[in-house]
Amino acid sequence: MNHTPHPVVGARTRTAPVNTIAVVAAVAALATLLSLVLTAGAVRADAAPGRSGDGSSTVDAVRGGSEYKQGSRTTRRPRLDADLRSVLTLVNRARSKARVCGTKRYPAVAPVKLNARLNVAADGFAHLMARRDFFAHESPNGASPGDRIARSGYDWSRYGENIAAGYSDPASVVDAWLKSPGHCANLMGRFKEIGLGYAYDPDSTYGHYWVQDFATRG
Numbered sequence: 001m002n003h004t005p006h007p008v009v010g011a012r013t014r015t016a017p018v019n020t021i022a023v024v025a026a027v028a029a030l031a032t033l034l035s036l037v038l039t040a041g042a043v044r045a046d047a048a049p050g051r052s053g054d055g056s057s058t059v060d061a062v063r064g065g066s067e068y069k070q071g072s073r074t075t076r077r078p079r080l081d082a083d084l085r086s087v088l089t090l091v092n093r094a095r096s097k098a099r100v101c102g103t104k105r106y107p108a109v110a111p112v113k114l115n116a117r118l119n120v121a122a123d124g125f126a127h128l129m130a131r132r133d134f135f136a137h138e139s140p141n142g143a144s145p146g147d148r149i150a151r152s153g154y155d156w157s158r159y160g161e162n163i164a165a166g167y168s169d170p171a172s173v174v175d176a177w178l179k180s181p182g183h184c185a186n187l188m189g190r191f192k193e194i195g196l197g198y199a200y201d202p203d204s205t206y207g208h209y210w211v212q213d214f215a216t217r218g
Contacts, residue, residue, distance in 0.1 A: 102181025118195025
């Protein structure tokens with residue numbers, strides 16, 4: 001009997017502690033666990049505290065900034081294709097209005113701008129999840145979102161990552177993120193920039209994989 005898994009989402013936020021001598025490992029700032037029933041199916045927001053990987057092979061997660069090696073089953077789209085532009089439009093439309101995420105009210109905030117380095121981190125991780133068939137904020141080698149963002153060359157002071165899998169279009173994935181408190185909080189956070197990623201692999205568990213990397217520079 002074939003069974004198609006419900007779409008899922010995941011959120012992670014971290015802030016680097018103030019240090020006048022050097023940038024040190026970030027501390028966990030948010031951990032949200034919940035289950036929601038949406039029209040599309042069950043949505044899970046999991047933001048378990050992460051570990052800082054040594055980044056020894058994080059380059060594998062971000063090399064998708066150009067292309068993947070020949071023979072990969074993952075189908076990639078141009079990074080700023082219509083779907084990803086739609087995600088950006090929907091995100092900034094949501095940020096333009098005050099809203100309640102869970103039980104906390106967030107004021108309207110300024111739009112986020114696309115950043116090429118964040119795009120590399122987000123797009124590379126979307127493809128890594130699709131190609132390696134997993135769904136988590138940590139890479140298989142233990143690298144955290146902060147590790148991947150830093151490896152892309154972005155000097156962050158704070159970041160928030162939203163991931164999702166199983167949603168086939170921008171409207172449904174952004175709607176799922178907005179209905180989940182942890183993801184909504186990231187989306188309404190006082191970040192300045194964003195990177196977006198999408199990958200599709202018909203042989204993977206969820207097929208469609210989406211990544212949002214919000215960040216503010218150090």
